[in-house]
Amino acid sequence: MAAATPRRQPTLDEVAERAGVSRSAASRVLNNAPYVSRPTREAVEKAIKELGYRPNRTARALATRQTGIVALALSHDDPALFADPFFAQVIVGVSAVLEETDLHLLLCLASSGRGRSRLTNLLQARGVDGIMLMALHGDDPLTGIVDRAGLPVVHGGRPLHVEPQWYVDSDNLGGARLATEHLLALGRTRIVTITGQMATQVGEARHRGYREAMIMAGREPYGMAESDFTEAGGAAAMKLLLDRHPDLDAVFAASDKMAAGALRVLSDAGRSVPADVAVVGFDDLDVAAQTDPPLTTVHQSIQALGREMARMLLALIAGESPTSLILPTGLIRRGSA
Amino acid sequence: MAAATPRRQPTLDEVAERAGVSRSAASRVLNNAPYVSRPTREAVEKAIKELGYRPNRTARALATRQTGIVALALSHDDPALFADPFFAQVIVGVSAVLEETDLHLLLCLASSGRGRSRLTNLLQARGVDGIMLMALHGDDPLTGIVDRAGLPVVHGGRPLHVEPQWYVDSDNLGGARLATEHLLALGRTRIVTITGQMATQVGEARHRGYREAMIMAGREPYGMAESDFTEAGGAAAMKLLLDRHPDLDAVFAASDKMAAGALRVLSDAGRSVPADVAVVGFDDLDVAAQTDPPLTTVHQSIQALGREMARMLLALIAGESPTSLILPTGLIRRGSA
DNA sequence: ATGGGGACTGGAAGCGCTTCCAGAAATGTC
DNA sequence: GACATTTCTGGAAGCGCTTCCAGTCCCCAT
Numbered sequence: 001m002a003a004a005t006p007r008r009q010p011t012l013d014e015v016a017e018r019a020g021v022s023r024s025a026a027s028r029v030l031n032n033a034p035y036v037s038r039p040t041r042e043a044v045e046k047a048i049k050e051l052g053y054r055p056n057r058t059a060r061a062l063a064t065r066q067t068g069i070v071a072l073a074l075s076h077d078d079p080a081l082f083a084d085p086f087f088a089q090v091i092v093g094v095s096a097v098l099e100e101t102d103l104h105l106l107l108c109l110a111s112s113g114r115g116r117s118r119l120t121n122l123l124q125a126r127g128v129d130g131i132m133l134m135a136l137h138g139d140d141p142l143t144g145i146v147d148r149a150g151l152p153v154v155h156g157g158r159p160l161h162v163e164p165q166w167y168v169d170s171d172n173l174g175g176a177r178l179a180t181e182h183l184l185a186l187g188r189t190r191i192v193t194i195t196g197q198m199a200t201q202v203g204e205a206r207h208r209g210y211r212e213a214m215i216m217a218g219r220e221p222y223g224m225a226e227s228d229f230t231e232a233g234g235a236a237a238m239k240l241l242l243d244r245h246p247d248l249d250a251v252f253a254a255s256d257k258m259a260a261g262a263l264r265v266l267s268d269a270g271r272s273v274p275a276d277v278a279v280v281g282f283d284d285l286d287v288a289a290q291t292d293p294p295l296t297t298v299h300q301s302i303q304a305l306g307r308e309m310a311r312m313l314l315a316l317i318a319g320e321s322p323t324s325l326i327l328p329t330g331l332i333r334r335g336s337a
Numbered sequence: 338m339a340a341a342t343p344r345r346q347p348t349l350d351e352v353a354e355r356a357g358v359s360r361s362a363a364s365r366v367l368n369n370a371p372y373v374s375r376p377t378r379e380a381v382e383k384a385i386k387e388l389g390y391r392p393n394r395t396a397r398a399l400a401t402r403q404t405g406i407v408a409l410a411l412s413h414d415d416p417a418l419f420a421d422p423f424f425a426q427v428i429v430g431v432s433a434v435l436e437e438t439d440l441h442l443l444l445c446l447a448s449s450g451r452g453r454s455r456l457t458n459l460l461q462a463r464g465v466d467g468i469m470l471m472a473l474h475g476d477d478p479l480t481g482i483v484d485r486a487g488l489p490v491v492h493g494g495r496p497l498h499v500e501p502q503w504y505v506d507s508d509n510l511g512g513a514r515l516a517t518e519h520l521l522a523l524g525r526t527r528i529v530t531i532t533g534q535m536a537t538q539v540g541e542a543r544h545r546g547y548r549e550a551m552i553m554a555g556r557e558p559y560g561m562a563e564s565d566f567t568e569a570g571g572a573a574a575m576k577l578l579l580d581r582h583p584d585l586d587a588v589f590a591a592s593d594k595m596a597a598g599a600l601r602v603l604s605d606a607g608r609s610v611p612a613d614v615a616v617v618g619f620d621d622l623d624v625a626a627q628t629d630p631p632l633t634t635v636h637q638s639i640q641a642l643g644r645e646m647a648r649m650l651l652a653l654i655a656g657e658s659p660t661s662l663i664l665p666t667g668l669i670r671r672g673s674a
Numbered sequence: 675a676t677g678g679g680g681a682c683t684g685g686a687a688g689c690g691c692t693t694c695c696a697g698a699a700a701t702g703t704c
Numbered sequence: 705g706a707c708a709t710t711t712c713t714g715g716a717a718g719c720g721c722t723t724c725c726a727g728t729c730c731c732c733a734t
């Protein structure tokens with residue numbers, strides 16, 4: 001680089017020499033291993049301070065076979081959709097836990113083929129000590145790649161048809177049930193649902209929660225439209241449902257964004273919320289508090305998801321056998337239901 | 338870990354042995370260095386394939402003194418505010434460039450003291466080959482830490498009172514001028530501004546752009562209120578300004594979120610936009626297209642910022658001397674002005 | 675005095691790769 | 705056919721750390 005480094009960083013050998021001890025001794029004080037005498041320790045510490053010595057991470061990694069780095073791999077159809085605050089929340093959660101350790105976070109946006117092969121490479125080259133994976137699609141090839149790596153792997157959410165050994169997931173099923181039960185408790189009977197993509201585990205689980213709640217209450221599922229978790233998608237689905245079931249009196253939308261779209265359509269159609277139609281969303285994003293009326297929704301903590309993923313990975317790396325987690329969701333009552 | 342790795346990954350020595358050549362020869366084909374005969378190359382390639390060999394990243398890093406990792410360090414007062422899509426955009430831009438190389442991205446959320454010392458450590462321990470820094474506050478201690486590391490450093494945005502050697506920045510000054518000039522061209526004369534924090538370079542630059550445009554047009558700056566880039570802050574500032582300058586006929590808000598807040602207050606106050614009051618924002622976030630009326634604003638591409646930062650860092654690592662960049666901003670005309 | 679056991683120590687062998695170098699082999703030149 | 709080049713090769717020395725191991729030293733019970 002153009003901004004020259006004045007001189008090499010000092011090495012452990014130099015520290016040892018200056019302290020008048022062997023390199024092994026110096027290494028021992030560095031890792032504060034047992035069997036180091038007071039004078040040795042002090043001499044080494046003095047030398048370290050005087051030289052401004054910092055152990056070289058790479059060298060240590062080679063010797064210990066531990067890189068001190070864990071990866072978070074994110075997959076999404078559209079790389080630009082990484083901008084979804086969802087991912088940011090995961091990262092915040094993960095970082096919060098890692099901050100307490102001396103592990104660092106490597107971020108892999110692995111949507112493209114190129115990204116996937118980079119990830120494969122990273123794993124096989126033992127570039128990280130473990131990996132957290134958020135693959136949102138059912139049949140994401142990442143899942144296989146990562147499981148084959150022979151490294152500790154924690155999944156965020158579950159792929160559609162397989163149960164990974166270690167995962168952290170939100171209780172989507174339970175949350176959707178909660179939402180639907182709330183609507184039923186309100187006396188609504190003609191409850192429809194707007195689902196996310198049924199090809200994702202999240203979409204499927206939230207839909208199943210709705211169905212189960214309806215059936216448990218002795219009712220047939222009243223109507224559903226598959227959408228894509230977006231506001232525009234939610235609006236389109238709502239139009240469709242109004243058309244097919246003009247007498248609907250409640251809707252459970254599997255995401256807040258879709259709920260927001262639905263709210264807009266309902267208002268345009270002259271239905272008042274919650275009087276004519278009660279609406280419940282899912283996610284409890286910021287948007288939920290800002291709709292008109294404010295959205296009753298199912299809360300899940302994405303930061304907590306990130307945190308638990310990181311904790312689980314740490315445990316795995318430490319050789320423990322943690323158990324997979326399903327994080328609780330809860331109903332937040334606001335104005336729309 | 339509990340999921341046992343079946344067996345060690347093969348090493349280059351084993352590849353060499355199997356191919357019947359020396360380790361140096363094998364290394365040469367790996368890095369396709371010159372002076373490798375056809376038969377040697379083929380024998381090694383065959384052995385690699387048969388063994389499923391992958392060069393160990395750490396070992397290579399130690400030998401070459403290049404980790405193949407670059408860091409992106411983000412600093413913010415409130416770590417939770419990392420959820421701002423701004424950062425996600427930067428990451429998307431950076432990743433897009435890195436994807437074409439074989440460098441990986443290490444993400445450091447370094448708001449806390451702990452985060453900062455971790456970063457310091459990482460740099461001094463030569464854990465990365467270079468670093469990109471987004472320090473939003475003027476006197477962020479990160480700036481000093483990073484500059485002292487003796488590693489290639491690229492700044493995103495400029496700290497308040499210093500000009501880093503290598504940076505990429507949006508043309509905040511020019512954009513603010515553009516916005517104000519647009520308002521002037523519309524015949525508005527009583528133009529006020531809502532600024533972001535003046536302790537940040539962005540806040541200061543956008544305010545200066547407003548002032549300069551006013552003065553160039555032969556007018557005194559008509560009124561300003563310092564805010565904090567948020568919607569709530571923008572609303573509060575707008576109230577203040579309406580109070581102090583009831584006859585204002587235009588407002589330049591230094592962020593779209595503040596503009597959205599201002600719009601809300603104006604509408605509550607019975608002022609129609611743009612008839613009574615013209616409004617221009619800054620950033621061109623998604624929210625700008627969704628306000629009522631849609632917001633005329635200054636566009637800047639955060640992804641491009643990320644991309645250019647990454648490119649600049651690559652150049653620096655390659656030993657070149659790139660030149661700092663100021664990315665253009667442009668006016669997007671929508672309904673509010 | 676004697677031996678047994680802990681507390682320390684430094685030498686040496688790695689970790690898995692790159693790279694320098696001296697020399698062998700192949701090629702070219704007249 | 706003699707010589708200078710050029711291509712190719714493997715040995716060996718790193719990169720900067722950890723860790724095993726065989727000792728040395730010292731203290732205390734016998």
